[in-house]
Amino acid sequence: MNIDLKITKLNQIRDKALSDIEKISSSDDLNKAKVQYLGRKGELNQQSKELKKLVLEDRQQLGRVINQVKTEIQQVLTTRKKELEQSGTKELDQTDTSLPGIRPQTGFLHPSTQVMRQVNSFFRYLGYSVYEGPEIETDDNNFAKLNLPLDHPARDLADTLYIKEPDYLLRTHTSSVEIRAMLNEKLPLRIVVPGKVYRNETTNTTNNSMFYQYEGLVVDKNINMSSLKGTLVALAKFLYGEEVKTRFRCKYYPQVEPGAGMDIQCTFCGGKGCPVCKHRGWIEVLGAGMVHPNTLKACKVDTNKWSGFAFGMGFDRLVMLKYGISDVRKLYNGELVIEEIA
Amino acid sequence: MKVPLSWLNDYVEVDGQAEKLMADLTAIGHMQDGPPQDIEGDLVYDLEVRQNRSDCLSMLGIAREAAAVSGRQLKLPAAYEAELTDKSGSVTVEITDPKLCFRFQTLTFKNLKVGPSPDWLKKRLTAYGIKPINNVVDITNFVMVESGQPLHAFDLEKIDGERFVVRQAAKGEILTVLGNKSIALVEDDLIIASGQRPLALAGVIGGEASSVNNNTTTIVVEAANYYQATVRRSSLRHNLRTEASTRLEKFLHPKLTQLALARVAQLLTELAEGELVGQVDNYPTVIPENKVNLRLSYLNQIAGIDFSADQTKELLAKVHLPADQTGNDTLTINVPYFRTDIEQEADLVEEVLRIYGYDRIPEDLPAAPPPQDIQSKNYIISEKIRDYLVGLGYHEQITEPLTDEQNPVLEPVILENSLTSEKRMLRTSLIPMLVRGTNYRRKHHYSHIKIFEVGKIYYRSDDQYLEKNVVGVIALGNDARYRQIKGDIEEMIIRLGYQPDSTCYSIEKVVDFSSGYVAQLDLDTLLKSQETKTTQVLTSPPQVIFQDLSLLVPVEIQVGDLLDTIKKVSQLIYQVKLGEEPQLIDGQKSVFIKLTYHDPQQAISLDTVRPIRDKVVATLEKQYQAKLRLNE
Structure with missing residues (x-):
């Protein structure tokens, strides 16, 4: 066979390929063309198979031409592919603005952290510092210095988890941290103490052996029941809304004297009495009082110069109320999932 | 404290006023606990027990508070004031340690007719919640609830030698208490014994052997007062929380034994035809009634209200606390025997305020400027970490540190009295709960899971109980790579103002997951390292x-x-x-x-x-x- 004839044939293949590829408008067709011309059984490979029938000189010449044609076709394919891609994205960008935006994957704070931040910010505004302390405590800091000597009947109020009875225990309230603050910090003092506390209680939907407490302490000159009450009423309004009805009443806690409790009127029944408020019409939300002189003295605070108030509340109920969680155990067992609904 | 309305009405008129009265009692410190119950036609209210008010575990105590808050007349049974002339009799009482038993007083009655109580008495006890047994036992229970003084009746014929000894138990002694439960006594238990034989666990419960039954004709009724802690310990130790122990674990003035026995004498004579033949009173050291001074300046400082001396006296009088002005700034209050909770000035401030009305206390805020800022460093840093990790797509979890998962590296802190074995120790690592949280999400078909927790781990070292602040981070999914989580942590450390130091954190591949890494950063160690400048602000980028x-x-x-x-x-x-x-x-x-x-x-x-x-x-x-x- 004449080698010139073959070269003409190759040029025809190239011309046809180039004009075909120019007209192609989809990447699927582009792939088909690639197979048609450059594939293993493609037209150019068919030509290559006939090379071995030729003498060496012709073989070399024709081989070069085949490679040149291959390269040309390949280049055109690549160029066309890019063109197609570009025109495609251009059009997508311009025409469909309703495609969802690509959103970053962000996490969420635990609900308790979210509520904690709100309450902390309220107290921060009033000049309080968030103060922390250990959870493993001594009897002295958790009870004795809080005017709760060994064998005091009010110890019934807290079923204690002991590490080494009676010396080491898990704090049953964060009041122990207030003791540490009075012992270790300069006066005056204005702190809030949020944190984990522990009770040896049977776990159910409303009680867990670990829960969060939120306490506060102010030691200063001219601290009195009025400043306590004003603070608590402001807190109740912050937590439950300006319209909340509060009740400030006498209540016994060993570490304070006078002692006080604050209730809010039940929002479910408007005070008429219902299962939520255990038919009381009111829901206890806070315990408080003026720091007991015995406690101040135990912390080496000069009672002639200083007085103080303290308050404390269970924290988890606030979180559960806000997020509609009915089982306290779900808060802290690693099974809480937050999802966006937008 | 259960308060049957009809019973309370015997001492202070409450008819038609119950709801208001209960609200007022709540305001002055005796919170109504739930709605009233109807027990055989009697409305019974439940008031929260105040652990400092031994007197409010009695109808008379509640009546005094009710009278104070309503302004109504208080009517006390005259029998309490009756003299108990010493008729000695043949009974002897010995107190071996006056520090454990302050007073032990007995009355002896003979020719009793034991039988059922009259209906009014049965109704009172039933409403309160005590089952009527016979007139003798019922009368001791009635007077206990009325006065607050626990009492116990012994069948004298069942006691050897008519001799009572109040002593600590000997090791190995056994007492079979009412209800036929046998308890093994220990030396810390205080008992009432006759000769060698234990008769009762002092202040807690009587023994079966000397109990009164329908054949009894001669009894000894005892009213005593013990060291409260001993009573409390015995009742807790033997799991016997009785009407007597809940009263005697608080301080009752010994004067009350006399008053209560006088009332018992009247009722036993009237209702069981008893004949009082003997009285013994062993009262080693008479405890006087207390006097406490109140400085008006202190009252007003703590109250934030300006009370005058006269106003203060008037308010205190309402709660049965007579006060005399003994100085320019000082009132002296003669504390009656039933108010053992009033020990110092601050207690009186509460008395003035609660009867003045907590609702009338003005609302104010601390006036001083904010004091020093002592926000805990760990708190500040933890908050930054939370924001940083949430920004990177990690979800925060908070988990309970009580666990049973042991970490071979650290010695755990184990609890002595946990209720369940799953919560028998404190965690030594955040990682197991991070893995658990991840598994939970995987089970619910979440694919790219990133969680963190900022919290404490706890461990023992050299006999010390230690806790450490740590941050745990877990990432799971196809794009979870070692370098990724390492980079997240390094960048976090830099943002916090420290140089990344690989000795304060560790990263492990999560077992069981095709691609997942978990890391724990020791925050305490990091915070102890040198804070450095980790960023710079440039007004123009450097030429490089x-x-x-x-x-x-x-x-x-x-x-x-x-x-x-x-x-x-x-x-x-x-x-x-x-x-x-x-x-x-x-x-x-x-x-x-x-x-x-x-x-x-x-x-x-x-x-x-x-x-x-x-x-x-x-x-x-x-x-x-x-x-x-x-x-x-």
């Missing part, structure tokens, strides 16, 4: 020269070492960063490094950079057998 360095090194060479070494070659080397991921090429590791040079003193030139680069290449070749790749 970029260079790439493509190397081949033996596979075992650590890239981190290479980078550290390069950094140390010259001060003009500004940044050293790893370019693309190292790859295996012809049995060697390819490392692509991006270098920048910068001279703070002057504009940097290629002529300056060239020798530095040569030195870098030479150093790496010498130390790590690194070779420049040929195609560069």
Whole structure:
């Protein structure tokens, strides 16, 4: 066979390929063309198979031409592919603005952290510092210095988890941290103490052996029941809304004297009495009082110069109320999932 | 404290006023606990027990509070005031330790007719919640609830020698108490014994053997007062929380034994035809009624209200606390026997305020400027960490530290009295709960899971109980890579103002997951390290020269070492960063490094950079057998 004839044939293949590829408008067709011309059984490979029938000189010449044609076709394919891609994205960008935006994957704070931040910010505004302390405590800091000597009947109020009875225990309230603050910090003092506390209680939907407490302490000159009450009423309004009805009443806690409790009127029944408020019409939300002189003295605070108030509340109920969680155990067992609904 | 309305009405008129009265009692410190119950036509209210008010475990105590708050007349049964003339009789009482038993007083009755109580008495006890038994037992129970003084009746014929000894138990002694429960006494238990035989656990419960039954004709009724802690310990130790122990574990004034026995005498005479034949009173040290001073200045300082002396006296009188002005600023209050809770000035401030009305206390805020800022450093840092990790897509979890998962590295803190074995110790790592949280999400078909927790771990070391603040981070999914989680932590450390130091955190591959890593950072150790400047603010970016360095090194060479070494070659080397991921090429590791040079003193030139680069290449070749790749 004449080698010139073959070269003409190759040029025809190239011309046809180039004009075909120019007209192609989809990447699927582009792939088909690639197979048609450059594939293993493609037209150019068919030509290559006939090379071995030729003498060496012709073989070399024709081989070069085949490679040149291959390269040309390949280049055109690549160029066309890019063109197609570009025109495609251009059009997508311009025409469909309703495609969802690509959103970053962000996490969420635990609900308790979210509520904690709100309450902390309220107290921060009033000049309080968030103060922390250990959870493993001594009897002295958790009870004795809080005017709760060994064998005091009010110890019934807290079923204690002991590490080494009676010396080491898990704090049953964060009041122990207030003791540490009075012992270790300069006066005056204005702190809030949020944190984990522990009770040896049977776990159910409303009680867990670990829960969060939120306490506060102010030691200063001219601290009195009025400043306590004003603070608590402001807190109740912050937590439950300006319209909340509060009740400030006498209540016994060993570490304070006078002692006080604050209730809010039940929002479910408007005070008429219902299962939520255990038919009381009111829901206890806070315990408080003026720091007991015995406690101040135990912390080496000069009672002639200083007085103080303290308050404390269970924290988890606030979180559960806000997020509609009915089982306290779900808060802290690693099974809480937050999802966006937008 | 259960308060049957009809019973309370015996001492203070409450008819038609119950709801208001209960609300008022709540306001002054006796919270109504739930709605009233109807027990056989009697409305019974439940008031929360105040652990400091031993008197409010009695109808008379509640009646006094009710009278104070309603302004109504208080009517006390006259029998309480009756004299108990000493008729000695044949009974003897011995107190071995006056520090444990303050007073032990007995009355002896004979020719009793034991039988059912009259209906009014049965109804009273039933409403309160005590089952009627016979007139003798019922009368002691009635007077206990009325007065607050626990009492006990012994069948005298069942007691050897008519001799009572109040003593500590001997080890090994056994007492069969009412209800036929046998308890093994210990030395800390205080008992009432006759001869060698224990008769009762003092202040807690009587014994079966000396109990009164329908054949009894001669009894001894005892009213006593013990060291409260002993009573409390015995009742807790033997799990016998009785009406008597809940009263006697609080301080009742010993004067009350006399008053209560006088009332018992009246009722036994009237209702059981008893004949009082003997009275014994062993009262080693008479405890006087207390006097407490109240400074008006202190009252007003704590109250935030200006009370005058007269107003204060008037308010105190309402709660049965007579006060005399004994100084310009001082009132002296004669504390009646039933108010053992009033020990000091602050107690009186509460008395004044609660009867004045907590609702009338004005609302104010602390007036002083905010004091020193002592926000805990750990708290501040933890908050930054939370924001940082949430921004990176990690979800926060908070878990209960009580667990049963042990970590072989740290010795756990174990609880002595946990209720369940799953919560028998404190966690020594955050990782198990992070893995658990991840598994939970996987089960619910979440794919890219990233969680963190900021919290404490707890452990024992050298007999000390320690806690440490840590941060745990877990990432799971196809894009979870070792370098990714390491980078997240390093960047976090830099953001917090510290140099990343791999000794304060560890990263492990999560077992069971195809691709997942979990890390724990020791926050306490990090915070102890030197805080450094980790960012700079530039008004114009620095003039730098970029260079790439493509190397081949033996596979075992650590890239981190290479980078550290390069950094140390010259001060003009500004940044050293790893370019693309190292790859295996012809049995060697390819490392692509991006270098920048910068001279703070002057504009940097290629002529300056060239020798530095040569030195870098030479150093790496010498130390790590690194070779420049040929195609560069």
